[in-house]
Amino acid sequence: MPTVPSDHRHAGSPPTDRIPVGPPPDGTLPACEPCLAGIEAVSQALLAMSRHLEVREVLRRITASARRLLGAEYAALGVPDDHGGFAQFVVDGVTDEQWRAIGPLPRQHGVLAAMFHETGAVRLDDVRTAPAFGGWPDAHPELGAFLGMPIVDPDHAEDEPAVLGVIYLANKHGGGGFTDHDEELLRILAAHAALALSNARLYERSRELTLAGERARIAHDLHDAVSQKLFSLRLTAKAAAKLVDRDPARAREELAEVARLAAEAADELRSVVVELRPAALEEDGLSATLASQVQVLDRAHAADIAFAADRVRALPQAQEAALLRVAQEALHNALRHSGARRVTVTLAGTPARGAVLRISDNGRGFDPESVRRAGRHLGLVSMRDRAAAVGGRLTLDSAPGKGTVVEMEVPGA
The missing domain is CATH 3.30.565.10 (Histidine kinase-like ATPase, C-terminal domain)
Known part of the structure; x- marks a missing residue:
């Protein structure tokens, strides 16, 4: 599959498509409305991602932001699993009816699979001409212009990049292909998406550990408080049952103790239940x-x-x-x-x-x-x-x- 180097110029894309880096030689900063618009669009996309902490919602926000930012008709984000498939696959620009008609989640094959082994962007005039292209289901939309960008784990060793997922964009609105400018914008978005996704995963893991700790604490409280009172209650009730015939007065005393223990157990249980209100x-x-x-x-x-x-x-x-x-x-x-x-x-x-x-x-x-x-x-x-x-x-x-x-x-x- 052809890989597009980050410094290549796509056919038909003028040099001005590149995002300027640093001030011009004379030190002046001329107005650049397209650049400002791109910065504002990236800022809005990053803000949309940062508002959410659950992984699934972060993936959806990344996908929707990428599609809007680059003016693509379709967008998807795939997260690989360890078995040749996708742990998660999010789409934007496809209706629920279309998605159901397409069928099961795709396996990692063709262009999708190749992107998990790339560290840079892949940009194609027509994805159907790629050597790795393997077709798609009958109900799948027709895709032409393609831009893919890996989301690389920022904490992984530099010489061993780990791909957290890949953003796929297809069919530029207004026709034509994706440009150098589009690629640079998506590269910036992907870098921040990696941080957002890593933070979301850490957050969910933290919540899981918090819940596990809370369950252990509650189990301990139940054992130390409620279960001991219930044990005493059972013994007292048995004693009352044996005393009913030969010593009714003593039986009544034991039954009063049963009532007291039951009330205490109910209070203990109620206090534990009140504490179950999740921090979430x-x-x-x-x-x-x-x-x-x-x-x-x-x-x-x-x-x-x-x-x-x-x-x-x-x-x-x-x-x-x-x-x-x-x-x-x-x-x-x-x-x-x-x-x-x-x-x-x-x-x-x-x-x-x-x-x-x-x-x-x-x-x-x-x-x-x-x-x-x-x-x-x-x-x-x-x-x-x-x-x-x-x-x-x-x-x-x-x-x-x-x-x-x-x-x-x-x-x-």
Whole structure:
């Protein structure tokens, strides 16, 4: 596959396409509107990348920024795995319908694979003429002009560059090929993209370690506090049972001790649960935290679990915590008790600057009144209490064979 050296001039590209480096010999700095426009565009792209810390969102921002910055019709970013495929592959300029029609993620072959072994840009007038070109699926868009740029790990040894991913651009708007100027802009963007991607990975790893440490601490607290009280409670209850016939007065004393221990255990458990509020809620906000938790549950359970958010503003801290807890409780019920094959979580802003949380499933459903009479609450009392405590309202709609919908609305600030 032909590789374009960084100092080559593409056929038809005048020398002025190169971005000037340093001041002119006479020391003056003439106005250069195209240069200023390019700097501003790069700045906007970098700001868009820096606002996000989750890897998937950073990849999307890099891809969209590269396409807009260089005026390309299509853009993609591939991150390699260790098995000849892509760990992640993000596209921009292709609709969801087109992407579904194209089919499974591409393997590392042809031009895509060759780019993972390049340390510099690859620029082609027509990608279809490249020796490594291997065609594409029937539904794939027709690509012509091509520019690829590796994202190189900035912390890797200089003599052993490690490619974190590759940005692919195709079909310059207005026709023609990509220029030296385009290549330099994309090189700058790729260098900053490497930092953004590395930071996002470190951030996610840090969060994983924080969560693991928090789980260990909570397990320790549960063992030291709650489990010991439950053990004492069980022994006391057994003693009361043996005393019921021969010493009723002593049995009543033991039962009073059972009640006391149970109340203490409930308080201990409640304090641990309160501490479970993830730090991510304060750092990332409710939408991102819910999306992350739904993603984890979707991987862990057979049911298909989806999340969507629409026009959600930042809410008071107490309301976000209550909404998160209600979502967790409703998801727990849906996944453990309903037999649902699909669970959908939506979070939408309201005109009054509040929010509505909705958790729906296609499970077996139940009769809420029968559950209430049987003394089985499925956390409904707790959910209603949480909603009321922050000025919100919780409703539940369910019937046998009809699935369940839990909805909570809060007024916002």
